[in-house]
Amino acid sequence: MSExxxxxxxxxxxxxxxxxRGLLRVYPNHLVTAVVNVADxxxxxxxxxxxxxxxxxxxxxELVNPDTGWGRVNESWGVKDELERLGGQxxxxxxxxxxxxxxxxxxxxxxxxxxTEVTVELCEKLGIxxxxxxxxxxxxxxxxxxxxxxxxxxQDYFVAQQHNVAIEDFxxxxxxxxxxxxxxxxxxxxxxxxxxxxxxxxxxxxxxxxISGVADxxxxxxxxxVAISPIVGGAALKxxxxxxxxxxxxxxxxxxxASLYRDFAETLVIDQKDSELALRVQSEGMRPFVTDxxxxxxxxxxxxxxxxxxxxxxxxxxxx
Amino acid sequence: MSExxxxxxxxxxxxxxxxxRGLLRVYPNHLVTAVVNVADxxxxxxxxxxxxxxxxxxxxxELVNPDTGWGRVNESWGVKDELERLGGQxxxxxxxxxxxxxxxxxxxxxxxxxxTEVTVELCEKLGIxxxxxxxxxxxxxxxxxxxxxxxxxxQDYFVAQQHNVAIEDFxxxxxxxxxxxxxxxxxxxxxxxxxxxxxxxxxxxxxxxxISGVADxxxxxxxxxVAISPIVGGAALKxxxxxxxxxxxxxxxxxxxASLYRDFAETLVIDQKDSELALRVQSEGMRPFVTDxxxxxxxxxxxxxxxxxxxxxxxxxxxx
Numbered sequence: 272m273s274e275x276x277x278x279x280x281x282x283x284x285x286x287x288x289x290x291x292r293g294l295l296r297v298y299p300n301h302l303v304t305a306v307v308n309v310a311d312x313x314x315x316x317x318x319x320x321x322x323x324x325x326x327x328x329x330x331x332x333e334l335v336n337p338d339t340g341w342g343r344v345n346e347s348w349g350v351k352d353e354l355e356r357l358g359g360q361x362x363x364x365x366x367x368x369x370x371x372x373x374x375x376x377x378x379x380x381x382x383x384x385x386x387t388e389v390t391v392e393l394c395e396k397l398g399i400x401x402x403x404x405x406x407x408x409x410x411x412x413x414x415x416x417x418x419x420x421x422x423x424x425x426q427d428y429f430v431a432q433q434h435n436v437a438i439e440d441f442x443x444x445x446x447x448x449x450x451x452x453x454x455x456x457x458x459x460x461x462x463x464x465x466x467x468x469x470x471x472x473x474x475x476x477x478x479x480x481x482i483s484g485v486a487d488x489x490x491x492x493x494x495x496x497v498a499i500s501p502i503v504g505g506a507a508l509k510x511x512x513x514x515x516x517x518x519x520x521x522x523x524x525x526x527x528x529a530s531l532y533r534d535f536a537e538t539l540v541i542d543q544k545d546s547e548l549a550l551r552v553q554s555e556g557m558r559p560f561v562t563d564x565x566x567x568x569x570x571x572x573x574x575x576x577x578x579x580x581x582x583x584x585x586x587x588x589x590x591x
Numbered sequence: 592m593s594e595x596x597x598x599x600x601x602x603x604x605x606x607x608x609x610x611x612r613g614l615l616r617v618y619p620n621h622l623v624t625a626v627v628n629v630a631d632x633x634x635x636x637x638x639x640x641x642x643x644x645x646x647x648x649x650x651x652x653e654l655v656n657p658d659t660g661w662g663r664v665n666e667s668w669g670v671k672d673e674l675e676r677l678g679g680q681x682x683x684x685x686x687x688x689x690x691x692x693x694x695x696x697x698x699x700x701x702x703x704x705x706x707t708e709v710t711v712e713l714c715e716k717l718g719i720x721x722x723x724x725x726x727x728x729x730x731x732x733x734x735x736x737x738x739x740x741x742x743x744x745x746q747d748y749f750v751a752q753q754h755n756v757a758i759e760d761f762x763x764x765x766x767x768x769x770x771x772x773x774x775x776x777x778x779x780x781x782x783x784x785x786x787x788x789x790x791x792x793x794x795x796x797x798x799x800x801x802i803s804g805v806a807d808x809x810x811x812x813x814x815x816x817v818a819i820s821p822i823v824g825g826a827a828l829k830x831x832x833x834x835x836x837x838x839x840x841x842x843x844x845x846x847x848x849a850s851l852y853r854d855f856a857e858t859l860v861i862d863q864k865d866s867e868l869a870l871r872v873q874s875e876g877m878r879p880f881v882t883d884x885x886x887x888x889x890x891x892x893x894x895x896x897x898x899x900x901x902x903x904x905x906x907x908x909x910x911x
Contacts, residue, residue, distance in 0.1 A: 314701070315698065316638070316693075316694035316695075316697050316698040316701075317637040317638055317639065317694075317697035317698065317700075317701055318636070318637055318638075318694075318697075319637065347667075347669045347687075349667045349669055349670075349687035349688065349691075350669075350670060350687045350688075350690050350691045350694065351691075352691075353687065353688045353690075353691030353692075354691040354694055354695060356691075356716075357691055357692060357695045357713065357716055357717075358695070358712070358716055359691065359694060359695040359698060360698055365694075367667075367669035367670045367673065367687055368669065368670075368673045370670050370690070371669075371670045371671075371672075371673035371674040371676075371677055371679065372673075372677060373636075374636035374637075374638075374670065374674055374679060374685075375636075375674060375677045375678070375679040377636050377637035377638075378635065378636040378637065378679060378680055380637075381634070381636075381637055392678070393677065396676075396677055396678055397677075
């Protein structure tokens with residue numbers, strides 16, 4: 272198949288992982304690339320942890336915990352329980368199976384492998400045929416300015432404080448000097464279509480877009496870019512996206528999302544529950560595409576992927 | 592009690608840990624200090640691992656695996672099994688409970704704590720009243736020159752190759768610039784007696800002695816220093832001490848040990864099985880003290896400790 276039929280998805284964590292799993296059910300896997308946010312990555316206990324890459328990896332290899340959407344199914348907690356006994360930090364839930372992957376990644380990085388290379392190795396080992404590309408191999412760190420607290424690291428805000436606090440601003444430490452990871456730009460340039468997954472626009476998508484060169488490709492290829500709104504009926508299905516919209520001065524719905532994405536994507540996929548917002552999305556400068564965006568089962572995620580493919584005139588049948 | 596009744600033990604791994612456990616059964620624990628070798632320490636998967644400190648810690652807190660003498664009793668292997676599946680490095684057996692301690696230590700070091708401070712925290716948490724002092728807070732790394740292989744790291748030789756290879760030489764990278772850890776020198780100076788535990792003289796004791804200032808104190812206080820031979824009947828009870836004696840040109844028995852320790856210790860404790868070597872130990876310049884040195888049960892370890900205390904005229908009764 273020609274390169275022209277490739278699809279590249281700009282991905283954050285749980286929402287992106289569910290969409291990708293759906294897409295891989297209805298499209299040739301080797302033609303799918305995900306450029307995954309790394310600005311949530313951090314070190315804990317000396318280990319290199321990449322939450323979004325992990326969530327996508329576990330979801331696509333069917334190892335994910337279906338109840339949470341992140342972490343491993345059939346997880347055990349031997350290390351965490353003992354760490355708690357020792358008085359260690361246990362706010363970031365590290366299961367035994369999950370830890371094994373962090374040990375693997377950290378050791379390989381110590382040996383000089385890049386995050387891109389480690390990700391390829393893990394995909395190969397776990398049978399993932401799609402291509403997962405870390406957005407960058409350099410350190411980018413999201414920080415949130417939290418009301419009455421000042422700047423805090425992303426995982427402190429997201430996990431330790433369970434995003435139950437108001438934010439005033441956000442920034443990506445290191446992004447000015449970070450280069451896109453290998454193949455990121457070429458993948459975006461050569462794909463028939465680019466999909467912005469239903470992820471948090473501020474802390475999942477923006478730290479990919481702001482890496483040198485990425486936003487430029489999207490602006491140039493705007494006609495081939497479709498974004499999926501992570502907001503349904505005024506609320507994010509998971510995470511703090513909707514309250515962040517409001518706290519940062521945007522409308523708390525898909526119109527707010529449209530105002531963020533209009534320079535980078537022609538089409539915004541919005542949920543059928545929000546069909547009355549279609550005209551307002553259009554007024555913001557994006558073409559609305561209304562469908563069912565709730566991915567509470569893998570089948571519904573596949574249906575969403577199929578609908579998006581049809582909208583952008585790509586389907587498995589056409590490839591054959 | 593006065594400082595004069597303190598005992599400081601220079602310690603390696605399993606043999607030292609067994610002796611210390613015996614000593615703590617017959618002597619006031621708060622008067623016992625162990626200066627523990629750190630030249631076996633290494634990083635794996637990004638984690639700071641201190642094998643000798645861990646073995647001593649687990650043994651003194653009764654958490655040690657009694658079958659091996661190292662690692663944790665009732666250990667589980669969830670992480671290791673998964674790491675194996677991912678194709679990671681599993682030659683160094685990291686159990687789940689053991690890993691928790693490495694995670695704790697690594698995180699605290701990352702936060703700026705010293706190894707000394709972390710060790711104090713762990714002892715407190717695990718109910719160890721004796722004082723464990725890392726020999727140094729700086730990096731010292733034992734390397735072995737292995738026949739036909741050149742220089743290899745200690746854990747490669749000891750664990751990965753199970754010390755089944757001949758060595759030609761050894762060295763301690765970093766020892767020239769390493770300072771003794773806090774309280775190490777003062778503990779040696781102020782103790783009524785110093786015991787060199789039945790540990791490997793080359794790779795456990797020597798990398799403590801060679802830290803700046805340590806050997807000087809022992810030479811000055813030679814009359815108060817007693818060493819326990821790790822060799823019984825020509826063989827080390829554990830580890831490669833006896834074959835290393837031969838490979839490095841020493842007699843493969845307690846006479847060889849005496850030739851290594853005579854400048855630092857007045858007395859050498861040798862096993863009753865080796866009583867016929869007593870005169871030759873004396874000819875090497877050390878006072879032989881013959882007793883049962885085999886510590887196959889905690890009771891026998893306590894009996895050895897009691898015999899050593901009697902020999903150096905210290906006993907619990909005298910303290911009261």
